[in-house]
Amino acid sequence: MAGIHDGHRERLRNKLKKFGFECLEDHEKLEYLLYSFIPRRDTNPIAHELISVFGSFKRVLDADPQDLITVKGMTENAALFLHLLPDVFSSYLSAEASDKLTSPEACAKYMIGKIGRKKEEHFLVMYLEENGKLIKTDEITEENSRRVAINRDRLVASAVRCKATVVVIGHNHPNSSLYPSEKDIESTNRIVQALGMVGIRLADHMILSDRAYYSMRQEGQIIDPVNLNGSINQFAQGLVRRENDVNRLKNLL
Numbered sequence: 152m153a154g155i156h157d158g159h160r161e162r163l164r165n166k167l168k169k170f171g172f173e174c175l176e177d178h179e180k181l182e183y184l185l186y187s188f189i190p191r192r193d194t195n196p197i198a199h200e201l202i203s204v205f206g207s208f209k210r211v212l213d214a215d216p217q218d219l220i221t222v223k224g225m226t227e228n229a230a231l232f233l234h235l236l237p238d239v240f241s242s243y244l245s246a247e248a249s250d251k252l253t254s255p256e257a258c259a260k261y262m263i264g265k266i267g268r269k270k271e272e273h274f275l276v277m278y279l280e281e282n283g284k285l286i287k288t289d290e291i292t293e294e295n296s297r298r299v300a301i302n303r304d305r306l307v308a309s310a311v312r313c314k315a316t317v318v319v320i321g322h323n324h325p326n327s328s329l330y331p332s333e334k335d336i337e338s339t340n341r342i343v344q345a346l347g348m349v350g351i352r353l354a355d356h357m358i359l360s361d362r363a364y365y366s367m368r369q370e371g372q373i374i375d376p377v378n379l380n381g382s383i384n385q386f387a388q389g390l391v392r393r394e395n396d397v398n399r400l401k402n403l404l
Contacts, residue, residue, distance in 0.1 A: 159193075159195065160186060163175075163179060163182065163183055164183075166179075167183060177202055177207060177208035178195070178198040178199050178201075178202050179198070180198075180208055181194075181197075181198035181201055181202070181208065181211060181233075182194045182195050182197075182198040184232070184233065184236075185197060185198065185229055185233075188226060188228050188229035188232055189224065189225075189226060189229055192224055194224075196224070197222065197223070197224040197225060200222050200223065200224070201219070201222055201225075204222055205218075211233060212233055212234070212236050212237050213237065214233075214234065215234070216230040216231050216233075216234045217230075219233060219234065237268050238268075240264075241263075241264040241265065241267070241268060242264065243264070252277065252279060252283040252284075252285055252319070253282070253283035255355060255357075255364075255366050255368065255369060257283075258277065258319050258321075258354075258355065258357065259321075259357055259359065259364035259366070261277070261285075262275055262277070262319075262321040262357055262359050262364070263359050263360075263361065263362065263364065265288070265290065266290065266321070266322070266323045266359060267323055267359045267360055267361045267362070268361045269292075269323050269325065270325055271292055271325065272292065272322060272323060272324070272325060273290055273291065273292045273322060273323055274290070274291040274292070274301050274320070274321075274322045275288060275289070275290050275291075275320065275321050275322065276288060276289040276290075276291070276301075276306055276309070276318065276319075276320050277318065277319040277320070277321075278309070278310055278313050278315035278317075278318055279315055279316070279317040279318070279319065279354075280315070280316060280317070281316045281317060283317075286313045286314070286315055287313055289306075289309060301320075301338070301342075303338075303341060303342050303345050304345070306318070306320075306342065306345075306346075307342075307345050307346055307348075307349060307351075310346060310349070310351050311349055311351070315351060316350075316351060316352065317351070317352050317353075317354050318346060318351060318352070318353050318354065319353075319354045319355050319356075319357070320339070320342070320353070320355075320356045320357075321355075321356065321357035321358065321359055321364075322358060322359070323358070323359045323360065324358055324359070324360065329358045329359070329360060329363060329364070329365040330358070330365060331356075331358055331365065331367060331372065335356070335358070335367075336367065336372050339353070339356045339367060339372070339373060340373065340374050342356075343373060343374060343375065343376060344376050347375070347376030348376070352375075353373065354368065355367060355368040355369075355373070356368070356373065
């Protein structure tokens, strides 16, 4: 006698081919992803139980493998595969964006891929050539701490050593607002001045989540240093501009 799930996998594959992955229900997405790792069992009830226990497709992928394995029918390989999918996707986004870091959107996409999904605060420094080519990145975090302290002198020294002309920095705000704190703004502008002393430009400081970003440059919260290499008139104009920018920023805080 034919079982209720006979042909179910083939029907789900056909639905996927016709309409794409996004058309699937959350449990269907999990069911399909588990096919290769649980080949001899019906993954439909396993997928339903995963959603029931963890609440959503996203929460299943965010769960610890040791928690996933407690669901009846799950295997260690299947649990590890689901847990690693966000990292796989993040690596894909970062690789896709790394060759064209010439806009805030491209930089944000790269940074979200690197640290946007992290559950603890991470600080990312991108060292770039003037044309947007990525030279290297530094990723900084601290165990048992909700906030990462950035060493300004070490950042400047690293930028000089790798001959960067542009730096973009960013940090994630796990489960909180993307808006910067007053301390974020103050420390950012100290970094701006320190980099400016060695002729390096801080293009932006971004605050990130797993799918959105806040640009301090776009919000007018970064004050560029005065150019010391121009004429006296240019230097004087730069001082006036900087004072106006400082006063404007104080009114925003």
